[in-house]
Amino acid sequence: MNPTTAQALKRTRANAATRKATARDRCTLCLDPLTSMKLSIEAHRKGLDRSDVVNAILTEALRHIVISVREHSPSSASSAGDVSRESPETVAAA
Secondary structure, three states, X not given: OOHHXXXXXXXXXXXXXXXXXXXXXXOOOOOOHHHHHHHHHHHHHHOOOXXXXXXXXXXXXXXXXXXXXXXXXXXXXXXXXXXEEOOHHHHHHO
């Protein structure tokens, strides 16, 4: 392999690893060593980073949780959203 080809391969890999500019909240998770290793293996298998894999797993696990944010009215003392859980029948009908 000549040096030019090696440089081109390195450049291609570096460009492929760029992240999407999406809003994210930074948080810390305490995982046991086996779960951490499984997460790393799954991320490598899918070609993603660990954060993207965790985000996908949590999104799938929480897909039945619905957050409904209502408009703030003058008579309302709280501006917090209403959190409810959809039943599986409601989700299947949608």
